[in-house]
Amino acid sequence: MSVTRESPDVTRESPDWVRISYASALALRLVSGRFRHSLSFGGINVLTTYEQTCLSDCGYCGLARSRPVAGESERSFIRVQWPLLATDELCERLARYEERLTRLCISMVTHGRAFADTLELTRRLHASVRTPLSVLIAPPLVGEARLQALHDAGTDMIGIGLDAVTEALFFALRGDVPHGSLRWDRYWETIDAARRVFGPWRVNCHTLVGIGETDAELVQCFETLLACQVYAYLFCFNPEPDSRMAAQPGPSQRRWRRIQLVKFLLEERGLPREALRFDDDGGIAAIQAPLALIDEVIADGYAFMTGGCPAAAGTPGCTRPMGSWRAAETPRDFPWRPDSAELAQIRVELELDGLIQPGAWPRRDPALCAPPVAGRAADTTGGS
Ligand code: SF4
Numbered sequence: 001m002s003v004t005r006e007s008p009d010v011t012r013e014s015p016d017w018v019r020i021s022y023a024s025a026l027a028l029r030l031v032s033g034r035f036r037h038s039l040s041f042g043g044i045n046v047l048t049t050y051e052q053t054c055l056s057d058c059g060y061c062g063l064a065r066s067r068p069v070a071g072e073s074e075r076s077f078i079r080v081q082w083p084l085l086a087t088d089e090l091c092e093r094l095a096r097y098e099e100r101l102t103r104l105c106i107s108m109v110t111h112g113r114a115f116a117d118t119l120e121l122t123r124r125l126h127a128s129v130r131t132p133l134s135v136l137i138a139p140p141l142v143g144e145a146r147l148q149a150l151h152d153a154g155t156d157m158i159g160i161g162l163d164a165v166t167e168a169l170f171f172a173l174r175g176d177v178p179h180g181s182l183r184w185d186r187y188w189e190t191i192d193a194a195r196r197v198f199g200p201w202r203v204n205c206h207t208l209v210g211i212g213e214t215d216a217e218l219v220q221c222f223e224t225l226l227a228c229q230v231y232a233y234l235f236c237f238n239p240e241p242d243s244r245m246a247a248q249p250g251p252s253q254r255r256w257r258r259i260q261l262v263k264f265l266l267e268e269r270g271l272p273r274e275a276l277r278f279d280d281d282g283g284i285a286a287i288q289a290p291l292a293l294i295d296e297v298i299a300d301g302y303a304f305m306t307g308g309c310p311a312a313a314g315t316p317g318c319t320r321p322m323g324s325w326r327a328a329e330t331p332r333d334f335p336w337r338p339d340s341a342e343l344a345q346i347r348v349e350l351e352l353d354g355l356i357q358p359g360a361w362p363r364r365d366p367a368l369c370a371p372p373v374a375g376r377a378a379d380t381t382g383g384s
Contacts, residue, residue, distance in 0.1 A: 014048040015117040019082035021045040042102035043318035054109035057179035091128040103317030126154030139190035165221035200229035210237030210251035214282025233307040236324035264303035270364040306333040
C-alpha cells in the first residue's frame, strides 16, 4: 500500500488518519525517491489532520485557517506536502523499519479534538515501537494535567512552537490576525508547566529566524530558555506560498549562519552574552572570542546542523530534511554533517572579517550550558 489518494467525498481525520512529512514517507518507503548525500534518515514527523485544518491563523504558516487553498490535499506545511496515511498503516510501517528510526514526533494543530486524538496517537505509536517520541503541542489546548497524561502515555520530550521571540511580534503575527487567539503569556506558562512535568532538557521551543525579530531579541530568547534548561531549536523562515507573509523574503544567508554560530557558542561553548556586540538595529556586530574557538566550531560543523530532539543514543534524531529549504536551494540547516566543501562555503557565508574580535572571554559556568548532542567534538579551546 502507499499513501492515500484523497477523495473530497470521504472525511479522513485523526486519530485514525494522520499526515506525515514527505521525508518521513520516503524513509518509510511509502513514496519512491532518495535523499541527497545518502542521508540516513529516521526522524518521523506526524501531523494530526482535520477537515477544518488548524483553527489558528499565524501569518507565516501553511496550515493557517485563512490561507486560500483548493482543498486540504493541496495544503503544504513548511512548504512541503504532507501525505495522508491511515494510522494503522503508519504503525505497521514503523514496526517494519524500527531499526532505522531515530525519533517520532506528533504535531498537534489547534482543533477541539486535537488533544484527545494526540493522546490516542501517542499510545498507538508507543505501543508499536520503542523509538523515543516527542509531541509538539498546541499550548492553548494543553495544561499541566494534560502534559502529565502525555508523559504517562510514552512521550519523552515536549516541543512548543513559540516561533516569534518577542511578545510584540507574537501578537502581530499570531494574535492580532483574522482568527487569532493565541497568547504569549499562555505559551510561557505552558513552557514552565512542561519543564516541571518533563524535567531539564526534555522540553524545546521552536524559534523562527526572519519574521521581523532582531538578532539581539533572538539572543535574549536563547538566554531565557537556556536558563530554564529548555532547548531552543532554530527554524529559518521560508515564505509559504499564499500565506500572508508569502512576499516577505527569508533572512540572508549571512544573518542565518551568524545566528547558528552565536547560538551554538552561547549554548555549548559557554560564551556569555557580554561577549557579543550589537549594532543600532540589533544585528550582531562583533563576537569577542578566541579565533581558535571559532575555527574549531566551524570545522566540526555541528553548529550548522539541524537542531532537533535526539535519538535514544543522544545523537541527532529529528533532522527535518526540507524543513527550511528545498532540495534545489542552498542548505540552511544541514540534516547531515557538512562536508569539507560545505564547511568552506559556510565560512564564506559567515563573512568573518571584522566580526570576530580575538580575545579570551569570561566563560559561563558549564552547569549553565546545554548538554552537547552525543558525538560532538569535545571543546578543546579552553576559555578563561
Ligand atoms: S525538534 Fe522535531 S521531534 Fe522535536 S518537537 Fe520539534 S519537530 Fe518534534
